[in-house]
Amino acid sequence: MNRRLVLLIPLGLFAALAVLFWSSLATAPDGRDSARLGEAFPAFELPALADPARSLDRSLLTGRVTLVNVWASWCAACRVEMPQLAALAARGVRLVGVNYKDGRAAANAFLGEFGDPFEATIHDPSGKLGFELGVYGAPETFLVDAQGVIRYHHVGALDTEEALQVILARVKQWRSQP
């Protein structure tokens, strides 16, 4: 009897691995956490989308908890998440956009069509700020605390109620930090 049970060990191991791999397939995340989590938002000096003469830098992101959304007019998922970004702005979340690898005219037309929830938008036509942030596709969203440190990262559209609630909870959490 004991010996028979020993013979079943390989089968049991196989079944356990099969369950593990099968469930991993179903739960594979779309995105990975940014390598920049816990680090200061990278330094940059780029023009504002609305006004090429206005130069923006890292000081834009200190003093208040800010949600930085990397978007582009060529990105279909960015259209999908615009209403949710507007909802976040309406709830008092401060939003800053990074217009990623995009033309100024196309980007402004996009904001004209879908509304502009951003307090300011950084124009990053070459994608060099995106590269520093480790962005590999739009949209991506970063939560930056009042000290300018990246605290949360979301890859892909913020298109679910769940994602919005997570963002709101994080904003609240980092606002309460001294």
Next chain:
Amino acid sequence: MSRPLVGALALCLTLLATASPAAVEVRAFDDPALGERYVALAEELRCPQCPNQTIADSDAPIAGDMRERVAALLRDGRSDAEIRDFLVARFGEYVRYDPRPAPRTWPLWGVPAALVAIGALVLAMLVRRRARRVVPLSATERERLAELVSRDEPGATRDRLEVRR
């Protein structure tokens, strides 16, 4: 093999040979050694946007940006390790096809070693158990055995049973 079949096979092999990875742009380096390091790095780093492609194989925009940055850093005189670290700092450990030993990656090295150790343990147990099963006969038993073998009479059965006891 028939002649057309050989021809078809030769054609397939020729096509295979020409379908080598071609996404890497031809980049001019003053020093050919830099060019070699560039190709090696591009074939070792993983595209963060693609499930399983090197930045050399991928034509995703981010892979192009990364190749460009690798080339720029090489021209800057940075070492391979510095270039890898530069990209890992931005895109995470994910971009390394050759991950470093770290708390998150130790199972990659630990599991095979543990399996070998478990195998050795099981083998040792089996060998010991088998060794234990062969119990040598004592001097009296051997004597009795010799006696039984040399004898062939009805009483032998009873004696044999006794020896087996």
